[in-house]
Amino acid sequence: MEGKERVRLSAMATMLMLLLLLGTTLTMFSSTIVAAAADEDSGGDTTSNEVSTSVSESVTTVDEGNSNDGSAETTSDGGQDTAPDTTSDTVSEDSSTNEASSEGQNDSVDEASTASNDGEVGTTSDGEQSAGVVSGASTAEDSSEGALANETSSEGQAAAVVDEPITTSSDEVSDGEQASVSDQTSETSAVSDEEEEDPVKILYNGVAYSSPPGPTFTVCAGQPLTFTVVAYWQAKPNPSQVSFVDVVMREITSFGVTFSPTSFTLYNPSPDSQNVVVNVPAFMSTGTFLVQIYADTVNQGPSSTPVVAGTNMYFQVNVVSCAATADLSIVKSGPTYAHAGDTITYTYTVTNAGPDAACNVVVDDDVAGTPTYVSGDTDSDGCIDPGETWTFTATYTVQAGDPDPLVNTATVSSDANDPDLSNNVATWSVDLIAKICGYKFYDANANHAWDAGEPPVAGFKIELYSGATLLATAFTAADGSYCFDGLDAGTYTVQEVLPPSSGWMPTTPISITVTLLSGEISMDNNFGNLCLEPGQGGKTIGYWANAGNSLIDSSDIAYLNTLNLYPTSWGPPFSSPSQIRNYLLNANAKNMWWMLSAQLIATILNVMHGYLDGSTLVCVDPPACTTFMTINDIINGAIGALGSNVPRATQAYWKDLLDKLNNNMLPFVSPVPCPVEYP
Numbered sequence: 001m002e003g004k005e006r007v008r009l010s011a012m013a014t015m016l017m018l019l020l021l022l023g024t025t026l027t028m029f030s031s032t033i034v035a036a037a038a039d040e041d042s043g044g045d046t047t048s049n050e051v052s053t054s055v056s057e058s059v060t061t062v063d064e065g066n067s068n069d070g071s072a073e074t075t076s077d078g079g080q081d082t083a084p085d086t087t088s089d090t091v092s093e094d095s096s097t098n099e100a101s102s103e104g105q106n107d108s109v110d111e112a113s114t115a116s117n118d119g120e121v122g123t124t125s126d127g128e129q130s131a132g133v134v135s136g137a138s139t140a141e142d143s144s145e146g147a148l149a150n151e152t153s154s155e156g157q158a159a160a161v162v163d164e165p166i167t168t169s170s171d172e173v174s175d176g177e178q179a180s181v182s183d184q185t186s187e188t189s190a191v192s193d194e195e196e197e198d199p200v201k202i203l204y205n206g207v208a209y210s211s212p213p214g215p216t217f218t219v220c221a222g223q224p225l226t227f228t229v230v231a232y233w234q235a236k237p238n239p240s241q242v243s244f245v246d247v248v249m250r251e252i253t254s255f256g257v258t259f260s261p262t263s264f265t266l267y268n269p270s271p272d273s274q275n276v277v278v279n280v281p282a283f284m285s286t287g288t289f290l291v292q293i294y295a296d297t298v299n300q301g302p303s304s305t306p307v308v309a310g311t312n313m314y315f316q317v318n319v320v321s322c323a324a325t326a327d328l329s330i331v332k333s334g335p336t337y338a339h340a341g342d343t344i345t346y347t348y349t350v351t352n353a354g355p356d357a358a359c360n361v362v363v364d365d366d367v368a369g370t371p372t373y374v375s376g377d378t379d380s381d382g383c384i385d386p387g388e389t390w391t392f393t394a395t396y397t398v399q400a401g402d403p404d405p406l407v408n409t410a411t412v413s414s415d416a417n418d419p420d421l422s423n424n425v426a427t428w429s430v431d432l433i434a435k436i437c438g439y440k441f442y443d444a445n446a447n448h449a450w451d452a453g454e455p456p457v458a459g460f461k462i463e464l465y466s467g468a469t470l471l472a473t474a475f476t477a478a479d480g481s482y483c484f485d486g487l488d489a490g491t492y493t494v495q496e497v498l499p500p501s502s503g504w505m506p507t508t509p510i511s512i513t514v515t516l517l518s519g520e521i522s523m524d525n526n527f528g529n530l531c532l533e534p535g536q537g538g539k540t541i542g543y544w545a546n547a548g549n550s551l552i553d554s555s556d557i558a559y560l561n562t563l564n565l566y567p568t569s570w571g572p573p574f575s576s577p578s579q580i581r582n583y584l585l586n587a588n589a590k591n592m593w594w595m596l597s598a599q600l601i602a603t604i605l606n607v608m609h610g611y612l613d614g615s616t617l618v619c620v621d622p623p624a625c626t627t628f629m630t631i632n633d634i635i636n637g638a639i640g641a642l643g644s645n646v647p648r649a650t651q652a653y654w655k656d657l658l659d660k661l662n663n664n665m666l667p668f669v670s671p672v673p674c675p676v677e678y679p
């Protein structure tokens with residue numbers, strides 16, 4: 001009796017402690033608590049874990065105890081009164097609690113908890129109980145209602161949750177073997193001296209989560225979960241009956257949990273344990289799933305009396321979607337303007353604000369195509385990690401007539417979820433600009449085209465018009481070039497402005513009409529010019545008949561005698577300068593052949609004596625100057641017109657040119673550009 005009293009006292013003391021610990025949440029103490037207390041007592045190693053474990057168990061168990069009572073009764077209908085009695089006995093130790101609880105029980109049973117309890121109980125006694133777990137939660141309120149009875153506690157904790165030890169004990173009881181055993185377990189007192197057996201515990205990180213919710217494991221949908229628990233049996237130092245326990249691990253819920261090993265044996269006398277790997281198959285949907293596993297003591301020895309109870313462990317699997325989430329953003333850059341024919345290089349900068357890496361990144365550009373990766377994957381994993389900045393480039397060659405501005409859109413995507421798609425798009429606008437260019441060249445040979453060796457003319461004014469509107473003015477560069485850039489598509493006129501006070505004149509049209517497509521470059525809108533200077537150096541017929549006559553030498557005479565000159569008594573052929581003087585002084589236009597011959601002699605002598613340069617280009621139709629000839633051209637033309645059968649008009653034409661040339665009346669083309677000056 002003393003021993004029993006002692007046990008009771010310690011049990012009472014423990015309960016008080018638990019009450020303090022749990023405050024008002026404690027409801028009532030079931031046999032489990034008592035058992036736990038007794039365990040601690042006898043075990044001597046009342047670890048906090050155990051305490052807390054037993055507390056939580058007891059809390060959850062309380063109502064269960066009740067419900068178990070109910071169930072037990074139910075069960076008892078099927079076979080045994082002893083178990084329920086035992087339980088109630090236990091409770092009755094708590095006296096007042098007991099009744100209250102039983103009322104609470106009844107209430108809860110009557111109310112919502114009924115179903116669950118029934119379910120549980122039923123399952124429980126079967127040793128299975130998925131449904132019970134869920135219903136447990138819902139029962140919480142019931143229990144609290146019945147709670148008055150439940151004194152204080154538990155709100156919540158669950159009537160429905162089945163208490164394994166009890167369940168087991170009822171199972172055991174149902175074996176018909178033991179009123180006494182359950183008495184021991186629950187009552188602790190007298191019997192405990194004989195057969196105190198700790199229930200097997202399932203410890204996770206040293207804690208027995210024998211009531212829900214237990215630890216929570218967060219896993220990705222579709223990914224299995226594996227963790228290790230310890231099946232633990234706090235055996236007695238001097239066991240009188242039980243020296244080993246065969247344990248089988250099984251799942252109460254139906255998620256397909258497996259164990260490795262599934263079964264094993266724990267031995268007395270030393271506390272024995274077995275690591276058990278819990279394999280939870282993948283959940284495919286997200287959410288939180290409560291899992292209940294059970295360490296069942298299926299055999300023990302040498303006694304066949306099943307006094308070692310199994311135990312539950314609860315844990316939750318929080319299944320979350322693990323598709324990567326990454327906030328990609330793209331920034332695009334490129335030139336601000338471009339001409340047709342330009343190859344634009346766009347640069348794309350892609351970053352990831354996380355939180356996850358973005359893999360299988362695709363950058364696309366609706367104009368430039370698929371950009372090429374350049375750099376940024378610092379860890380070379382093919383994914384844009386937060387903190388990485390990836391660079392891509394793409395090129396596009398602008399075509400004349402492309403949309404202006406040329407706007408293209410780049411997008412970035414990956415296989416990660418992107419919560420903000422607004423920054424996955426970037427556009428870039430390129431202003432397409434057209435251009436008109438050309439050269440100002442010195443058309444030294446007045447052939448209206450540029451020829452190799454003809455120099456550029458710098459400083460020449462060129463104007464750009466749209467219709468009658470002057471848009472811009474340019475001056476030719478040192479290389480003679482000019483451009484009007486930045487133009488939109490349209491029709492323009494470029495026009496040169498001649499320096500007003502010099503002999504500049506165009507040899508090509510002074511204005512050019514240009515029609516541009518967007519971005520188009522119109523080149524070679526060239527202007528040819530030359531400048532005139534007064535004719536000089538010419539000597540007249542009078543000169544060669546008088547002052548210059550003595551300059552005529554035998555070679556002059558020899559050459560002149562080769563020409564088909566008009567024949568007179570003074571020659572040709574000539575034999576002396578005086579004959580030439582008489583021929584020149586008596587020449588007249590009665591016969592145009594003679595007059596042409598006289599002017600031709602003077603011009604030839606001018607050239608042969610260096611007064612004129614036969615290559616000098618002269619304007620033969622001043623002031624219009626649409627036709628230019630070299631002095632040699634004129635001489636040769638005149639020679640060709642000599643003769644008796646050449647029309648007078650023809651001979652007169654050449655005679656007049658020679659006359660003007662000899663009198664310096666035909667402008668010469670300057671061999672080099674004249675100064676270009678504008679006011």
Ligand SMILES: [Ca+2]
Nearest residue numbers: 327328420421
């Ligand atoms: Ca984004």
Ligand SMILES: [Ca+2]
Nearest residue numbers: 377381383385
């Ligand atoms: Ca990377």
Ligand SMILES: [Ca+2]
Nearest residue numbers: 404431432433
């Ligand atoms: Ca434009």
Ligand SMILES: [Ca+2]
Nearest residue numbers: 443447449451
């Ligand atoms: Ca030319």
